[in-house]
Amino acid sequence: MGGRDATMVLLDENGIRCDGRKVDEPRRIMIKAGGLKNADGSAYIEFGDNKILVGVFGPRDVHPKHMSDTDTGILRVRYHMEPFSVGERKNPAPSRREIEISKVIKEALEPAVMLEKFPRTAVDVFIEVLQADGGTRCAALSAASVALADAGIPMRDMVAACAAGKVADTVILDVNNEEDQAGQADMPIGYMPSLEKVTLLQLDGVLTPEEYKKCVEVGINGCKIVYDLQKKALNDKYFGNGEK
Amino acid sequence: MENKRKYVIPGDVVTSGPFRPEQNVILDGNKIISTTIGISEIYDDSVRVIPLTGKYIPKINDLVIGKVLSHTSLSWELDINSCYVGFLPAQDVFGRDFSAHADELTSKLKTGDLVAARIANFDRTRDPLVTISDRDLGKIDSGDLVKISPSKVPRLIGKRGTMIQTIEMATNAAITIGQNGWVVVSCESPEGLLKAKKAIQMVDEKAHVANLTDQVKEMLESKGES
The missing domain is CATH 3.30.1370.10 (K Homology domain, type 1)
Known part of the structure; x- marks a missing residue:
């Protein structure tokens, strides 16, 4: 990804970050539900400069058959970055990192999705990162839960995700690409706000126990901001022209 | 009942208190949470959400329109617009004296034919069993x-x-x-x-x-x- 700029100031003396945000300010977020005709459910998210499209299919027959589970449905997630999503062409073949993120997102969605209602079926989630700028896994997870809701798959709650981190010894909300590269810590959090449950928590970097607690708190606040936008996206699609 | 309807999406708290959760809602503590996008309804003591999206899940006794996908020597498979395929045994059409040797399934229903069928049996362990042996059921010729x-x-x-x-x-x-x-x-x-x-x-x-x-x-x- 982008090269490191040694002269860049991640946090100036006024508490303003390299892209002009305050420490507890997320990037501009836009979520749109629907948009793909052939998918059962879909969503598009712009999370700062991240642009991600998600399509959901299912519940549907499992192929290959041996993957199916007689007790429950299965969730399959593919996170994929387009070759043009980053500065230098990315090989379209799934990389180690993409396979890991697919797994992480799948496991973050599983507690929310009620797959036990559809035994012997599969729900497929396809995530295409069109443009990446740090924090794609959070943006992808947020968009994936909107797409799942759009597909009508029963969910206990929507999963909202946002990252927190540490740069220049300060806890910040929503880490961007520069802060991720040069910062001290990055902590993506997936959270179900209605149930108050965390479904994803990763940490790259070193934090003191106090900073850790602060980071979780800040991150969860970010998730709540994302959650409101997810709800708005679905409301706009389904009840946008309603009278009631 | 009309005044208690509201639009909900997954995770929305429909209501809280001593209500019976019915379709598309879950109980979390004393909160009743919607699991789907839809319209919530509160009847007397029960709460349900009528979904606005989602696939068809077969229910016993439902009338469905199916399209013949394929057949074996003993049964047809119907596309019933669900995540499961409908299973229509040949006995249902030919009667109990059906013989796999003597009777040709394509003489009654061919691939691509539309049928009105009823879900005779369905549970989570098997694909839905459908029947067309009832009045108003069977092959649809026009429309x-x-x-x-x-x-x-x-x-x-x-x-x-x-x-x-x-x-x-x-x-x-x-x-x-x-x-x-x-x-x-x-x-x-x-x-x-x-x-x-x-x-x-x-x-x-x-x-x-x-x-x-x-x-x-x-x-x-x-x-x-x-």
């Missing part, structure tokens, strides 16, 4: 297939069938509604057919709008009599 979202079928039928009656009366069409979202419309006059199809599509698009029956009526009555 146009309209596909709508299965979650909007109750809206198309309306309260005690008011919506569908409105459409049928205004267009003189015969409409068979499958619970799986497939609808067969047949009508003597081409105008009536077009109008009925348009009305059905209108219900599909505007399912969440209040007093839709009046709007549909208005549309049917506009531009010329049928």
